[in-house]
Amino acid sequence: MKEIEDKFLKAYDEYAPAILRHVYFRVNNKSLSEDLTSETFMKVWNYLAVGNEVKNLKGFLYKIADNLIIDYYREKSHKEISLDDVKETPDWDKTPLTAENFDKDINISLVKKHLNELPNDYKQILIHRFIDDLSIKEIKEITGKSMTNVYVMIHRGLKMLKGKIKNV
């Protein structure tokens, strides 16, 4: 029992910030992302506590979070973020990212906004690839899509995102 608890808490320390971030960028709502992250970890604990084994805990966490997000989107159409208070900021390549400047970075805000306009499955793949920094193989395992499909979706997703930003 102790072994399972240790494994779970270690995974929590290691992945909780990443899962929270992933969920946040998928649902674009802080309290909802906290809620879904809570539920993700609770479900994983429930699963492990009854003796189920999980080979890749990181992938499993993302998979559960993804399922909860899919379910959320089935129920509601989410609200887009507002750009009303976005201000011009210095070059994004050089500015260190902090909680204070993060939301004011116009480039990040633009990408965030248009990322939210993409179809959910493309948004999911792009977030997994670039924000969660997962490999194609990991994304394949989490989403159940083929490697080719993942590659194609990344390519198309980036193209769509670029098109949307250009039209601003």
Place this chain on the structure above:
Amino acid sequence: MFEEKNIKSILKRISNAPVDVEFVSALKNQLMDYMKTTPSIVRIPTEDRPLFKRSNNLIYKLKTMPIALIIGLIIALTSGGTVAASQNSLPGDILYPVKIVSEDARVAMVFSPEQKAEFRLNLAQKRIEEIGRVLEKAEEEGNGRSVEALQKALDNFDAQVQKILDKTAEIKGKGNLAKAGEIIANLETNLGIYKKILKDKEEKSEGGVKNKLKEAGSLIEKSNEKVKKENEDIDEEEDKTAGTKESAEGKINAAENKIAEVEKFIQNKEEKLGVEAVAEAKEKLEDAKEKLSEAKERLDKGEYREAFDKAKDAMKKTIEAKALVELGASFDREKIKEHDKDNDDDDDDNDKDNNKGHGKNATSTL
């Protein structure tokens, strides 16, 4: 200004986005408390199940835990070994009430009506499996208390079905028609299979047991009528929006997700149970895929109502495919057993092959 490489860089910068460390730390503490209070000995039917449904924040959940749940937890925690031992008990056994209370405690631990309904679908299935085991026991030890035991299993089965219907009404009330429809379709499919199984048992039984199984058949028939009525109500509600593009797309997406989920489920079961056990389900799933592509074609043509209906058919077939694996496996094992009896020990090798992968449940037949 925005080249693809720039977009990639920005996305990668987002991967360093700061998170609320206070929340992360608070959640860890709450999870640690939750881990202490979660009885780990009672199996939760999460395996092979979609992990659906968002509910309120864990902090809120723990604060608002119902008294019944707390009592359930106290029982579970103070009688851990008893709860574990009760899990294999049958109606009429001393520990059977403990099993029922622990199940209810587990249901109370699930927070959304959707999850509760899914959990109860699983419990209804358990009651049917118990009927099978009671009958096996009766064969070995004589009828004895089996009529009374069957009655208890049936009463509990009926209660589970009623609770599933109540939860479905709640889900429907929340406006989640798709999920309500999915649960009802699951229940309808399962009831059909239960009826078939019990009819088979009834034909082979006699005396009080036969009568009780006949009653069980009528009970399932009555439940089926309620389920059909609920299904019609949901259909009627859905029909109001079925002609729109959004509803057709929504139904197609839901069917697509369900097919993907069940496909993985079947693959997983195929590894454990063998190709034959899942062959029929695979065929059914292929039908579902065909319906889905027809739905997409209709959608492209702007025939939204037809697209909606086709996607609905696809969803139904997918649910049936899953039920065939979940419930059919028990039924098949019984056939194998009968086959073995008829052929005495002549087919020992085949028997081993057929039972391979059935694991610890291989003796729990229906």
